[in-house]
Amino acid sequence: xxxxxxxxxxxxxxxxxxxxxxxxxxxxxxxxxxxxxxxxxxxxxxxxxxxxxxxxxxxxxxxxxxxxxxxxxxxxxxxxxxxxxxxxxxxxxxxxxxxxxxxxxxxxxxxxxxxxxxxxxxxxxxxxxxxxxxxxxxxxxxxxxxxxxxxxxxxxxxxxxxxxxxxxxxxxxxxxxxxxxxxxxxxxxxxxxxxxxxxxxxxxxxxxxxxxxxxxxxxxxxxxxxxxxxxxxxxxxxxxxxxxxxxxxxxxxxxxxxxxxxxxxxxxxxxxxxxxxxxxxxxxxxxxxxxxxxxxxxxxxxxxxxxxxxxxxxxxxxxxxxxxxxxxxxxxxxxxxxxxxxxxxxxxxxxxxxxxxxxxxxxxxxxxxxxxxxxxxxxxxxxxx
Amino acid sequence: xxxxxxxxxxxxxxxxxxxxxxxxxxxxxxxxxxxxxxxxxxxxxxxxxxxxxxxxxxxxxxxxxxxxxxxxxxxxxxxxxxxxxxxxxxxxxxxxxxxxxxxxxxxxxxxxxxxxxxxxxxxxxxxxxxxxxxxxxxxxxxxxxxxxxxxxxxxxxxxxxxxxxxxxxxxxxxxxxxxxxxxxxxxxxxxxxxxxxxxxxxxxxxxxxxxxxxxxxxxxxxxxxxxxxxxxxxxxxxxxxxxxxxxx
Numbered sequence: 001x002x003x004x005x006x007x008x009x010x011x012x013x014x015x016x017x018x019x020x021x022x023x024x025x026x027x028x029x030x031x032x033x034x035x036x037x038x039x040x041x042x043x044x045x046x047x048x049x050x051x052x053x054x055x056x057x058x059x060x061x062x063x064x065x066x067x068x069x070x071x072x073x074x075x076x077x078x079x080x081x082x083x084x085x086x087x088x089x090x091x092x093x094x095x096x097x098x099x100x101x102x103x104x105x106x107x108x109x110x111x112x113x114x115x116x117x118x119x120x121x122x123x124x125x126x127x128x129x130x131x132x133x134x135x136x137x138x139x140x141x142x143x144x145x146x147x148x149x150x151x152x153x154x155x156x157x158x159x160x161x162x163x164x165x166x167x168x169x170x171x172x173x174x175x176x177x178x179x180x181x182x183x184x185x186x187x188x189x190x191x192x193x194x195x196x197x198x199x200x201x202x203x204x205x206x207x208x209x210x211x212x213x214x215x216x217x218x219x220x221x222x223x224x225x226x227x228x229x230x231x232x233x234x235x236x237x238x239x240x241x242x243x244x245x246x247x248x249x250x251x252x253x254x255x256x257x258x259x260x261x262x263x264x265x266x267x268x269x270x271x272x273x274x275x276x277x278x279x280x281x282x283x284x285x286x287x288x289x290x291x292x293x294x295x296x297x298x299x300x301x302x303x304x305x306x307x308x309x310x311x312x313x314x315x316x317x318x319x320x321x322x323x324x325x326x327x328x329x330x331x332x333x334x335x336x337x338x339x340x341x342x343x344x345x346x347x348x349x350x351x352x353x354x355x356x357x358x359x360x361x362x363x364x365x366x367x368x369x370x371x372x373x374x375x376x377x378x379x380x381x382x383x384x385x
Numbered sequence: 386x387x388x389x390x391x392x393x394x395x396x397x398x399x400x401x402x403x404x405x406x407x408x409x410x411x412x413x414x415x416x417x418x419x420x421x422x423x424x425x426x427x428x429x430x431x432x433x434x435x436x437x438x439x440x441x442x443x444x445x446x447x448x449x450x451x452x453x454x455x456x457x458x459x460x461x462x463x464x465x466x467x468x469x470x471x472x473x474x475x476x477x478x479x480x481x482x483x484x485x486x487x488x489x490x491x492x493x494x495x496x497x498x499x500x501x502x503x504x505x506x507x508x509x510x511x512x513x514x515x516x517x518x519x520x521x522x523x524x525x526x527x528x529x530x531x532x533x534x535x536x537x538x539x540x541x542x543x544x545x546x547x548x549x550x551x552x553x554x555x556x557x558x559x560x561x562x563x564x565x566x567x568x569x570x571x572x573x574x575x576x577x578x579x580x581x582x583x584x585x586x587x588x589x590x591x592x593x594x595x596x597x598x599x600x601x602x603x604x605x606x607x608x609x610x611x612x613x614x615x616x617x618x619x620x621x622x623x624x625x626x627x628x629x630x631x632x633x
């Protein structure tokens with residue numbers, strides 16, 4: 001079945017364009033940026049000029065107006081070549097632009113969206129040292145003081161929050177207690193450079209080393225009340241909605257990485273000879289490649305179908321979790337086979353196999369671990385009713 | 386400046402080509418088609434000239450209903466309008482040139498840009514045939530182009546060097562690698578290309594003058610053999626050249 005089956009002419013052209021861009025602009029630098037653990041302002045600026053930053057936002061804010069299938073193809077094609085750059089784009093769109101666009105008021109949208117389409121990044125500060133999917137345990141607080149809210153606390157593992165191109169981040173805080181005794185959660189839009197707000201780049205990552213990951217620190221950081229996202233107490237639902245959509249971009253990263261690892265392994269297996277013939281002709285190797293192909297062949301149409309559901313404003317809590325779980329485990333299998341097929345060379349940094357192998361691991365952890373995905377799915381199918 | 390860019394739809398250069406069951410056409414099943422890479426240079430040059438001098442860039446292809454995809458690519462790159470001339474399924478170069486000439490007569494361009502050749506059938510005839518039909522100067526295989534006050538200066542790649550040619554507008558230029566670096570279509574432009582109209586026309590009365598009677602896939606190259614400078618191997622080399630290759 002063709003990779004382009006059931007896609008429109010525009011979606012096919014978009015795939016071809018992003019693939020060529022990723023091959024020409026990102027691939028030549030990917031290995032070195034990963035090795036140096038360096039975020040590239042230049043490549044990010046080029047991606048911005050291509051319209052990757054405001055992928056699904058309307059044209060009136062400077063967005064590219066992609067439908068969700070097209071957006072997912074964009075992320076998939078970047079991840080086929082390099083997960084770090086795919087992560088920059090996926091996090092910016094799904095977690096940065098998404099909440100601003102879906103939950104911001106018109107004034108906030110006009111203030112921030114044109115800038116974050118054109119070349120500024122926006123982060124999403126949810127995770128804390130002791131709170132991730134368990135958002136109810138959030139410790140960062142915001143306390144009202146006249147027209148301002150005063151933020152104190154910290155966040156961890158926040159993508160895109162601390163680059164020279166970053167404009168700010170959406171930050172989840174505790175603003176009180178609900179009637180049922182649970183924490184009242186509220187999001188604020190905090191610009192970089194605000195007094196009392198600091199970002200610290202996290203180094204020493206296993207994966208996505210050319211993407212930016214930060215710790216955020218708030219020390220009596222005063223944020224004007226107009227920077228509240230939506231209403232007081234909306235934070236929990238905003239976060240869940242954002243993660244539902246964000247899961248699809250992680251799924252796209254898994255699918256793209258699996259495709260990249262598959263092509264890399266197949267190409268190697270057809271060239272490398274042992275016992276007088278290419279290793280692709282040894283069944284043990286051929287069957288590994290066949291297994292990856294089976295996984296990709298099932299994962300892609302399913303992911304695109306979930307995107308079409310989202311385009312149709314259907315609820316995708318279960319389907320998004322299934323796609324995310326499936327594609328991230330597929331990426332694990334593909335990267336593992338890829339290293340195995342390359343044998344000793346697969347362990348060396350000169351070959352992309354080891355980067356695929358490291359980069360895939362986040363997909364089973366970020367935006368809800370595989371265990372959390374199974375929890376979501378089992379809840380949705382009624383196990384706990 | 387009114388610029389007409391002629392583009393063709395060719396199998397992706399990475400596609401594995403299979404001959405159809407009729408023995409004289411390519412089996413298009415599963416084949417991915419793209420804008421002829423040399424034609425992308427022509428589109429890019431048209432866009433750059435428009436950005437510098439103003440005007441309109443029109444892209445045209447002679448094809449079938451399937452050819453809308455390459456016109457969509459041209460729109461996403463930035464051409465102003467596109468024309469699809471629907472004609473024979475497998476036309477020859479003369480047929481294409483006749484039909485491009487008919488469009489040129491309607492559109493009245495100052496400049497016609499094409500790729501130096503299409504990478505599928507490689508006839509290299511169309512830029513020259515078009516010049517002949519329209520009575521216009523036609524400069525082939527151009528790697529640098531300057532247009533000032535209606536005067537065209539073109540650098541052509543020739544064996545071992547370059548040739549500089551002058552002509553006046555209107556004029557036909559076929560593009561060679563090095564002329565420019567084609568831009569990537571930007572995502573918002575790709576999405577907007579969806580809603581732009583494609584001007585569809587029927588082919589002019591023209592007939593192909595040649596027809597394909599057969600196609601063959603080249604035989605796989607045999608593996609090379611490495612010989613040393615020992616006396617035995619030199620004798621073997623002479624034997625192979627004489628008996629196997631039959632060149633001496």
